[in-house]
Amino acid sequence: MALFxxxxxxxxxxxxxxxxxxxxxxxxxTVSYDFKLxxxxxxxxxxxxxxxxxxxxxxxxxxxxxxxxxxxINVRNDLDENLLMTWPGIQMRRNSWQDGVLGTNCxxxxxxxxxxxxxxxxxxxxxxxYPSLNLQRASGxxxxxxxxxxxIIQIPFAQPDGDFVLLIGDWYTRNHSALRADLDSxxxxxxxxxxxxxxxxxYRYNTTLVPDGLPYETIKVDPGKTYRFRVHNVGTSTSLNFxxxxxxLLLVETEGHYTVQQNFSxxxxxxxxxxxxxxTMDQNATSDYYIVASARFVNESLWQKVTGVGILQYSxxxxxxxxxxxxxxxxxxxxxxxxxxPKAIRQNTTxxxxxxxxxxxxxxxxxxxxxxxxxxSLPPSTIDGKLRATLNGISFVNPDTPIRxxxxxxxxxxxxxxxxxxxxxxxxxxxxxxxxxxxxxxxxVILQNNDTKMQSFHMNGYSFFVVGMDWGIWSENSRGSxxxxxxxxxxxxxxxxxxxxxxxxxLDNVGIWNLRVENLDRWYLGQxxxxxxxNPEENGETEMAPPDNVLFCGALASKQQDRSHKDSAGSIxxxxxxxxxxxxxxxxxxxxxxS
Ligand SMILES: *[C@@H]1O[C@H](CO)[C@@H](O)[C@H](O)[C@H]1NC(C)=O
Ligand SMILES: *[C@@H]1O[C@H](CO)[C@@H](O)[C@H](O)[C@H]1NC(C)=O
Ligand SMILES: *[C@@H]1O[C@H](CO)[C@@H](O)[C@H](O)[C@H]1NC(C)=O
Ligand SMILES: *[C@@H]1O[C@H](CO)[C@@H](O)[C@H](O)[C@H]1NC(C)=O
Ligand SMILES: *[C@@H]1O[C@H](CO)[C@@H](O)[C@H](O)[C@H]1NC(C)=O
Ligand SMILES: *[C@@H]1O[C@H](CO)[C@@H](O)[C@H](O)[C@H]1NC(C)=O
Ligand SMILES: *[C@@H]1O[C@H](CO)[C@@H](O)[C@H](O)[C@H]1NC(C)=O
Ligand SMILES: *[C@@H]1O[C@H](CO)[C@@H](O)[C@H](O)[C@H]1NC(C)=O
Ligand SMILES: *[C@@H]1O[C@H](CO)[C@@H](O)[C@H](O)[C@H]1NC(C)=O
Ligand SMILES: *[C@@H]1O[C@H](CO)[C@@H](O)[C@H](O)[C@H]1NC(C)=O
Numbered sequence: 001m002a003l004f005x006x007x008x009x010x011x012x013x014x015x016x017x018x019x020x021x022x023x024x025x026x027x028x029x030t031v032s033y034d035f036k037l038x039x040x041x042x043x044x045x046x047x048x049x050x051x052x053x054x055x056x057x058x059x060x061x062x063x064x065x066x067x068x069x070x071x072x073i074n075v076r077n078d079l080d081e082n083l084l085m086t087w088p089g090i091q092m093r094r095n096s097w098q099d100g101v102l103g104t105n106c107x108x109x110x111x112x113x114x115x116x117x118x119x120x121x122x123x124x125x126x127x128x129x130y131p132s133l134n135l136q137r138a139s140g141x142x143x144x145x146x147x148x149x150x151x152i153i154q155i156p157f158a159q160p161d162g163d164f165v166l167l168i169g170d171w172y173t174r175n176h177s178a179l180r181a182d183l184d185s186x187x188x189x190x191x192x193x194x195x196x197x198x199x200x201x202x203y204r205y206n207t208t209l210v211p212d213g214l215p216y217e218t219i220k221v222d223p224g225k226t227y228r229f230r231v232h233n234v235g236t237s238t239s240l241n242f243x244x245x246x247x248x249l250l251l252v253e254t255e256g257h258y259t260v261q262q263n264f265s266x267x268x269x270x271x272x273x274x275x276x277x278x279x280t281m282d283q284n285a286t287s288d289y290y291i292v293a294s295a296r297f298v299n300e301s302l303w304q305k306v307t308g309v310g311i312l313q314y315s316x317x318x319x320x321x322x323x324x325x326x327x328x329x330x331x332x333x334x335x336x337x338x339x340x341x342p343k344a345i346r347q348n349t350t351x352x353x354x355x356x357x358x359x360x361x362x363x364x365x366x367x368x369x370x371x372x373x374x375x376x377s378l379p380p381s382t383i384d385g386k387l388r389a390t391l392n393g394i395s396f397v398n399p400d401t402p403i404r405x406x407x408x409x410x411x412x413x414x415x416x417x418x419x420x421x422x423x424x425x426x427x428x429x430x431x432x433x434x435x436x437x438x439x440x441x442x443x444x445v446i447l448q449n450n451d452t453k454m455q456s457f458h459m460n461g462y463s464f465f466v467v468g469m470d471w472g473i474w475s476e477n478s479r480g481s482x483x484x485x486x487x488x489x490x491x492x493x494x495x496x497x498x499x500x501x502x503x504x505x506x507l508d509n510v511g512i513w514n515l516r517v518e519n520l521d522r523w524y525l526g527q528x529x530x531x532x533x534x535n536p537e538e539n540g541e542t543e544m545a546p547p548d549n550v551l552f553c554g555a556l557a558s559k560q561q562d563r564s565h566k567d568s569a570g571s572i573x574x575x576x577x578x579x580x581x582x583x584x585x586x587x588x589x590x591x592x593x594x595s
Contacts, residue, residue: 028119030070033063035085037131037141038078044201045194046211047173052079052131052140058199059167059234060129060143067124067150067354074115075108079136082107085116086132087145088272089255089491091461093121095544096511099460101132102398103415103434103530104512106405106553106560115549122354124149125256126230126274128167135183135236135520139176140199142167142234147256149354156258156351157278161225166217168242168269168293168308169235171196179236180524186387189521192238195293195308202309205290205325209304217310219291226280228252233269237519239296239454239494242267244312245289245326249277251345255490256463257359258351266329268296268341270456270494272518285314288321294328297338297454336471339496343469346486364465364504365484370441374422374474376448377455377495377517380525383428388526389451389517392423395430395526400554403434403512403530405546411555419529423448430526435515437531439542441507445515446474449495455522457501458492461513461533464503465489474500492518507533510543 040053054060065071077083084107086100096104098118108114130142144165149155170192172179179189194201201214221227229249233240243249243266250263253276261278269275283289291310295303311321331337349360380389388395399406399414406414415432437443445464447457466489467482482502495501516528535542552560 028068028070029066030072031063031065032072032074033061034074034076035060036076036078037083042199044171044196044199044214045173046201046214049173050139050175051199052136054141054143057143058140060141062143062165063129063145064148065120065146066148067120067122067153069147070117070119072115072117074113076113077108077110080110082109082133083136084108084132085129085141086460087116087118087127087129088458088460089125089127089274089463090118090120090145091123091463091509092118092511094510094542095119096404096461096513097544097547097550099511099514101460101514103403103514105402106551107133108551114551117547120147123147123256124354125253126232126276127255128232128234128274130234135176135180135524137176137234138172138179138236138520144230144232146230153352153354153356156348157252157261158226160228160278161222162227164219164227164229166197166229166231166291166310167199167234168195168197168231168240169233170194170238170240170295170306172236183387183521183524186382189237191303192236192295192306195235195238195240195295195306197291197293197308197310200310202307203290203311203321205309205321210309217291219310219312220315221281221312222315223281223285226278229277229279230274231269231277232274233271235271237271237453237521238298238306239268239270240293240308241296241328242269243292243326244279245292245321246283247279247281247289247312249279252276252278254345254488255492257353257489258348259488260346260348260486262344264341266326268338268494270454270492270518271520272456272458272492273494274492281314283314285316285318287319288313288317290321290325292325294325296328300328339469339471339499342466342494345466345488346483347488349486359489360486362506364487364506367442367506369444369504370438372421372444372446373435374446374448375515376423377451377522377527379451380522381428383430388428388430389522390428391527391529392420393426393428394419394433394529395428396528397430397432397526399432401556402553403532405550405552405556406554408546409556414555417532433529434512435529435531437507437533439507439510439533439535443505443507444502445505446500446502447493447495448474448500449497451522452497453519454494454497456492456494456518457516458518459503459505459513459515459531461509461511462505462507463489463491464493464505466493466501466503468502469496469499471496471499474502478502507531509533510535
């Protein structure tokens, strides 16, 4: 099945898009989507379970847009709990109001809808969206988000013959509320029940390990052609090794930046990360080939079931895939060499990204660092009688009133701007403690993983340069090993247990930006904070005003009008009055064309 399914764009929306591109006052076209989140029952591992679907689809539909497009997504919450959708890697320029995390947005209650509206300013690449609250991603709600380059900008490789998305991730047959209950009672989530590829279970490569009758993913290709595979780890907490039997993976992109192109026989993709590979169909099609995503850095004999298997099928294939899976990397107990792979990812400095000038034209290596933050994660421990995870000794408590909304409405005490710049020798605590970041500063963040598991960290609103990664404890001397020339710029990076990763970011984007672990268990237990980046001379130009449809909650709950009976068109109008005429025209056009 080709993975770019047509989205559920309705007739109304098609016309809506067409008219918007001609009528909108802004020069940049708008793409619009309606997302309805609800539960559906599926059995990816043979056990019927309720998963979170978007428009009845699991995984959700593709958001397909182009650099500088305006994106309008109306989200309807038909779940039984609060919802926020987040779009990691999309750098909401001056606009953290659309970021979809609790520090910036009030949640969308059940039976309500809310319209996200943002611009894909100067961005390209492969991303995915998901629900950000309360482990919901462990039950689904995720889907791919592609930002195509503008036609005038060349990509640094020949146009591929096709494009596939693979959403890979560990999976539990327990739902997110059951997993939450485990964490709430102080338990570990334990071993996942499997790995899904595009919401489907493994191909039956072994009759003992895989039950009969599971639906599995098949990618159909033609011999000799080259395809782009956009692979995302959408899982809960397991690092995965991705490989395609008999085929090289030519890495070309990680989260919106082009890499120096290199072949790998297998590639580690950590939770929350996205990579693009070019794969050439240069084999002889004696049989189909396995596509594998297996748990990494675990005892394989215990974790055998935590393996996703799909099928790559040539149009001239002579038979089914059979025999053992292609081997996983043999360095599982030699993580020293495993770190060589991420260290080898470098940016193609001459390639154009979203803009015509080369990606390497921002000379990050010659900019002086203004602030250094050493953020240390520890294994979860008990605070106030509950299991919690910490960064610099603080387990984050979400504010009742989102941070910037509190500022603008003179709500005091909703958060503290005192997040320490290094681990302090004091008892662990729960707190709503935020980083007081310097607008236009150039920060160095050292992620020091003193936990026992691989973690990946994500920064909203920015992409950062990954300048260093090593084992042991970071020290000032470690700066000598930094790559100051062609580090990759991305938004989610792994941090090995017992090791550190150093990233640099230029704080030119005003807003409140979440800095978090992507591993859902640790995130749920509080391993996150925010960076408050505000212009001290706020002049109404550096940061967008709250949108007209901003939701109120916490100390501002009384300002919220009841919108529970609004339909989606109504809320689009509320979000953007400019659309009024478009909607009117669209309705007229629909009547004319289809009557
Ligand atoms: C995505 O959009 C691009 C550019 O408009 C278009 O060429 C491509 O066919 C679209 N892909 C899908 C799967 O809709
Ligand atoms: C999730 O699982 C729990 C426990 O098995 C069950 O009580 C609950 O109804 C389930 N929720 C959904 C939405 O399926
Ligand atoms: C299937 O897996 C089982 C359990 O690991 C193993 O003992 C068996 O050899 C495998 N079968 C084949 C045909 O590889
Ligand atoms: C990658 O491998 C393919 C064969 O699968 C080969 O054609 C190509 O030249 C290799 N590219 C690089 C940059 O090594
Ligand atoms: C096709 O490839 C397989 C595996 O590489 C090899 O064993 C076989 O001999 C090849 N067949 C032909 C006809 O080239
Ligand atoms: C992996 O697990 C198996 C089964 O429990 C055990 O026998 C083996 O010693 C483990 N291997 C390592 C390296 O820990
Ligand atoms: C880097 O990008 C350029 C396009 O500017 C491309 O021609 C070149 O092949 C790329 N090099 C590598 C090593 O990926
Ligand atoms: C960085 O700092 C050094 C020494 O403090 C100074 O000489 C240099 O001019 C600074 N560079 C920039 C780009 O500000
Ligand atoms: C935040 O940083 C700014 C600039 O460094 C400083 O003026 C301000 O006092 C700080 N705020 C707090 C609450 O520490
Ligand atoms: C955590 O830190 C302690 C004290 O520095 C050290 O002994 C231990 O090895 C570290 N563990 C990991 C996994 O980093």
